[in-house]
Amino acid sequence: MTDKIMIALKSIGKNKNRNFLTMLGIIIGIASVICILAIGDGFTHTVTKGMGSHDTRNKVTLQWQSTSDYNTDGGFTPNDASVLSKVPGVDHVKLTSSIVEAGAKVQYKTKNISIGLNKQPKHLKLVKGTYFNMTGASNGVYISEDLAHRLFKENAINRLISIDGTVFVVQGIYHISDMNYRPDAYVSKQIFKDLFANQISKDQAKLYVQPDANKKQVGKTAVKRMKKMGEQKHTGDYSVSNPDAISKQFTRVLNDITYFIAFIAGISLLIAGIGVMNVMYITVSERRKEIGIRRAFGATSSDIRNQFLIESVVLCVIGGIIGIIFGYIFVSIINAFLPFKAVITVYAIILSLSVSTAVGLIFGFIPSNKAAKSELVGLLKEE
Structure with missing residues (x-):
């Protein structure tokens, strides 16, 4: 494999200008994807950090919400806290507010x-x-x-x-x-x-549960008791609040938007892939003599196919690496103008290299397969 990679690098080095122009589409596409993912990940991190993290390991949070826009003064009362503290599995109760301003x-x-x-x-x-x-x-x-x-x-x-x-x-x-x-x-x-x-009304009740308690069951029982005995049951609704689930859902939406935009930017890689296919066709045509000689010395169709496929992949991976480097540079420049910090993650780098490799495999297969199927007699007749 190492020998084939070295042969691929030498072949690419013989036509530097042509291969660089072929890689240019890969470079631009990967750099664009890196920048978009970095901005999206940075924005998501900043927003979710602003939402805060919630420790829900040993507690269940009940939320009271008014059924009327004109009545926002209700919530949990000390009597409600006394009722909730008697729920099986509850150690103690603390009344808080989701609105601290x-x-x-x-x-x-x-x-x-x-x-x-x-x-x-x-x-x-x-x-x-x-x-x-x-x-x-x-x-x-x-x-x-x-x-x-x-x-x-x-x-x-x-x-x-x-x-x-x-x-x-x-x-x-x-x-x-x-x-x-x-x-x-x-x-x-x-x-x-x-x-x-x-x-500020106490619209949240934090139920600190015992270690062996079932949090889900505690939440259901607490809501039932509030609906039956809560002092504000006629002016609002009681429910179990899960702030982490809301944060995760919001993060998922932001990530989906980021990946969609990155996918749109990555369409340019299809055009770059066509360029890779074109240059590989040219390479196969130029090296028919080499193919004939290798076949004459015992190289199989699989050997010929793999050699040209490796060259295609190496060409795209080099373009991907250069694109990642340019992506880093662009992100550094963009960070000077953004109100938050764009972040390049390991995931974005791995994704970029994977896409580069996939482009090389997909668009290099047809020219490589053509080289592998070339008949030895036909190659020798040309010479």
């Missing part, structure tokens, strides 16, 4: 703006001001660049603003990128709990 009205002079507000995160990169952990009843607030532009024409640092009637001091301004959602303002955890947390 409160709504508020911010006022500065004559300007009134509705905003989303949350408690201060552990880390926040500021474009202006100095970040520090606000403790207790601190009246500091961090606001987004957009809110700062809407409220102030000049510097917003140390300005006083009113949020739902409470005065705050602007301590810093942060940037919100296109790919990362953030609320319009952050206040200290204590202030958020005292002034704004009552706006």
Whole structure:
């Protein structure tokens, strides 16, 4: 096999310009596929990372959803938590909310703006001001660049603003990128709990199950009890929530879109394959004397076919490798302009090399088969 590969490389090297032009279609097609898959994988990774990961190993999450658009204040109550804690297999229950952002009205002079507000995160990169952990009843607030532009024409640092009637001091301004959602303002955890947390209903009940419990059965039993005994059963519906399944489904949709677009770009490889077939036909015609001599010395039809098929595959694989290199270069350039980072995965590289090999095998088979079927008498008569 090594000898046949070396012969193939020497044959390709004898006609560098012609073979390079033949590989050009492979190079462009593979580079395009690499770029599209990298952008798609990068976007999918960024979006799913923003959705967060969910640890569901030892818990079942129940969701309450209002049946009316005008009633969003319901949810689970302490009595509901007491009922759920008595479900067989449940160790303890914690009521939480899927919505962690409160709504508020911010006022500065004559300007009134509705905003989303949350408690201060552990880390926040500021474009202006100095970040520090606000403790207790601190009246500091961090606001987004957009809110700062809407409220102030000049510097917003140390300005006083009113949020739902409470005065705050602007301590810093942060940037919100296109790919990362953030609320319009952050206040200290204590202030958020005292002034704004009552706006957020407990629409989720996390049931921490015992190690030997059947999570699926626990979920079914809990939903039945809530439908029968839940305090908000007349204003909403109860169901088992599976956030990981939603994330996986969303990721699957994004991947399908990426692969479809990559497939469209990969159609150019069909055109490149026709070029490979054409150049292999030319190669077979030019080397009929070599074929005749090899047949005269005992080479079988299978040997002749395999030799030309290997040359076709080597030609395409070299084009695929060059295409991957150009794909890396293009992705590096594209990353300078994207709001997220395009990622080239091992899967994309393996797929590209597999497609290159397949193109060489498929489009090189017919010319190789023609060379293998050439009659020795006919070849010698030509000479």
